[in-house]
Amino acid sequence: MKITDHWLSGKNIAGQNVKKVETPNFYKPPFNTVSGLPDATIIHYTAMTSFDAAVKVLTTKYPGGGNASAHLVIGKNGEVTQLAPFNHRTWHAGESYYNGRMGYNSLSVGIEIDNVGWLKKFGDVYSRKRLKSEGFTLPEDKVYQGRHENPKVPYEYWEEYTDDQVDVVFEICGLLREQYGMIEFLGHDEIAKDRKQDPGPAFPMDELRSEMLKDRSGEIQEGIVNTNLLNIRSGAGTQYEKVAQPLNQNAQVSILEEREGWYKVKTEVEGWVSKKYITATK
Ligand SMILES: [Zn+2]
Incomplete structure (x- = not known):
């Protein structure tokens, strides 16, 4: 696949061409960034049981309002449908905030990944009350078991993403990063923590971020400590415990991951440090 004039083209893993179904639900350029183009990518699940139904909802203007859209929908076999060019703002994020910025639609x-999201257990199948009455259930081998990073989210079961979906999302994120110099790759559940659970624990969000933080040659970014004695912690925040003695000024580190103003770094030990005390050196 490749990006030309803000549209994706080419073939997915299964050899199918990227499809175009234009949505009326968008705002014109520019984005609220220095370049006027997007500098972040947000991952969602559709919370629906069918790819076609999701595309339909995201490309329809309902008279009652509450309309939504996104740039891309990714199907279970890795099929890709683009709904709007990347220089137009779509309506996927809603009220949103992360690391000092707000309004992620702009x-x-x-x-959007075709995936129903959270599930409950009914005997030996998984569904939700309403969906089950409509005949939708999933067997155990299509279900991921695990809690959401947000402890307030009560659900324990989630639809698994397919390998093709994950591979295609990683490939597209790489293309977007290359084309637009994306600086953030986040889940909807990270920019709208109180409202949203998608893409949830079944999606490898941390892996995607680490992968995208590598530079173009595939090397991990390097940095040096620019303050005297920098605390290194077990998580991205001052509430996490220190994992080792503080790092000394000018200590060299490899930057593995970024989250909310913190870097996960590796020296003799691995841990999280406040991003502002690291100068990237490449
Ligand atoms: Zn979402």
């Missing part, structure tokens, strides 16, 4: 590209 900052980001939105990728």
